[in-house]
Amino acid sequence: MLQDLFTPSVQHALDLAGIFVFAISxxxxxxxxxxxxxxIAVLAEVTALGGGVLRDLIIGAVPPAAFxxxxxxxTPLVAAALVFFLHPEVERIQTGVNVFDAAGLGLFCVTGTTKAYEHGLGLTASAALGVATAVGGGVLRDIIANEVPSLxxxxxxLYAVPAMVGTAMVALCIKFDALSAVTSGIAVVTAFVLRLLAMRYHWRAPRAWNRRSTAVEPGDTPGEFKATA
Amino acid sequence: MLQDLFTPSVQHALDLAGIFVFAISxxxxxxxxxxxxxxIAVLAEVTALGGGVLRDLIIGAVPPAAFxxxxxxxTPLVAAALVFFLHPEVERIQTGVNVFDAAGLGLFCVTGTTKAYEHGLGLTASAALGVATAVGGGVLRDIIANEVPSLxxxxxxLYAVPAMVGTAMVALCIKFDALSAVTSGIAVVTAFVLRLLAMRYHWRAPRAWNRRSTAVEPGDTPGEFKATA
Amino acid sequence: MLQDLFTPSVQHALDLAGIFVFAISxxxxxxxxxxxxxxIAVLAEVTALGGGVLRDLIIGAVPPAAFxxxxxxxTPLVAAALVFFLHPEVERIQTGVNVFDAAGLGLFCVTGTTKAYEHGLGLTASAALGVATAVGGGVLRDIIANEVPSLxxxxxxLYAVPAMVGTAMVALCIKFDALSAVTSGIAVVTAFVLRLLAMRYHWRAPRAWNRRSTAVEPGDTPGEFKATA
Structure with a gap:
């Protein structure tokens, strides 16, 4: 039932689009x-497919769809080739890439949640796994690049919050038996727009209250974390 | 049989306690x-649940208990909220946290070993997976934080040795058909006390013999590794 | 059929040899x-077994052969002990180690591809997973050591290309029903020799075309990446 939200070919095209933009990043x-x-090829593949492979391993859907x-x-190889040959041009449209990445985020968190639910996970666990699907590839990307994950x-x-809102909407729709192509489309768009707004207005999440020590950790990049008052 | 060592509610309470203290760390x-x-929430979840998820993926118990x-x-979200709002207070009781972390270490290495054995692994592999369960979350925590794992x-x-001793005791008990609530409790307490002693007396493990080069690796934090005579 | 390429004992001995040399690295x-x-023991185990465990999780062959x-x-513990006690001697024969590592690379990419194909993956996916089996342990090794993966x-x-050539040969042999002990042995040797040549003549892979910015990333080790003209 859930997998029939979109026609298979539409769903597949959306998946490939999400994979492509994640691979570009x-x-x-x-x-x-x-x-x-x-x-470049390895990081494109890991970023694009890592979240989905993690999800499929956890729900026991092996071999993962990526394989x-x-x-x-x-698809990630095409993205890698594009960046390899046209790197300055792709960089110049970084804003465009970010918009597509936001679209991928919205799409992946919704499809991740529904796939997890179809495999028998509870609603909360499905939503958590939906978020993990959407952000997992980016975390793996940053780990391999030896950087502190953007996430x-x-x-x-803000990156996680839009995904959380999207998955929460899907979970509520499932709970009240209202999941359809329209409602899940609304969830995708909500996550997408929230991410765009977060980038536009530089929404940030708070850090721990009452942090006394603002010392830069040894090993951190100077200036990477600025001390706060 | 093995899963009846403790009553389910006692076992569950112990698991949650272990998860909580790992999440705090x-x-x-x-x-x-x-x-x-x-x-903060991501690192709490990964530290608390990472070892168990890894174990469950390896023994094929999907979806993992964490989901x-x-x-x-x-539970990790509660721990994350606590640290978020009360960070200085939690830091001040760091010693207390370390004691709980040691308790979690003892508990996880024992339950990890028994669960792996129940799923058909051999004794040595079960013990190895028990240690991996106990220390895996901490390694993932350090990788995401972009640090060399404490382990x-x-x-x-010493962190691995107490877990190794605990799992070895459990494996021997299984071999000689002597595993009970009492003997596995003794294994938990042994690992726990060994870890406390290691912290109290700063037990360290040796490095490679005859290391000629004591040069600090490029990329290492200055002073992180001290040259030895 | 495929698993009968070599007699089981020969196959097992080759596997152990590959594991041993990866563990040394x-x-x-x-x-x-x-x-x-x-x-030392953890890094030996992860390097030697990580690629195979990843492959087995993805094809659903749980618990993985490593367990x-x-x-x-x-085997990795023996390698770790050897390095622990005889570190300067092992370092001195670094070239020898590299030769063995090249042999492990050739062997693992071939066995990884055939095992993945036996578990029902398509030819391209099997080849990709074969490469992942061969290089995955090294990537995990570098991540735990908090370094940018050599790969x-x-x-x-060049490290990936020899493995890719080897797996492509195996995939073609499978496609044309020509896989035998001889042809897969040729694939192993081809990957092995290509890796030796890559080390001997310092074959490198190109970076992105038209890279404008050659600035060293903040956080990179000074001198790790040299700016190019």
């Missing part, structure tokens, strides 16, 4: 980190 | 690394 | 990073 980081062409659908595997850094615009 | 590191509130028991998922650093008090 | 990095004896075959688990760094000799 991975490939761009690889170029900035000075990786070679294989590093059974050739399109899922080849957890306070000086980055 | 993850949340505290997140605050020290200057992460925002979502970073089927709502209490497992919510492998020579300038940290 | 992990243990040597642990010594260079100043880890204690447990860190059912005691020899797979103990993706442009200033390292």
């Amino acid at each position: 991975g490939a761009l980081l690889a170029v900035r980190k000075n990786f070679d062409v294989f590093g 059974t659908d050739l399109g899922y595997f080849l 957890v850094r306070w000086d980055r615009d | 993850g949340a505290l590191l997140a605050v020290r690394k200057n992460f925002d509130v979502f970073g 089927t028991d709502l209490g497992y998922f919510l 492998v650093r020579w300038d940290r008090d | 992990g243990a040597l990095l642990a010594v260079r990073k100043n880890f204690d004896v447990f860190g 059912t075959d005691l020899g797979y688990f103990l 993706v760094r442009w200033d390292r000799d």
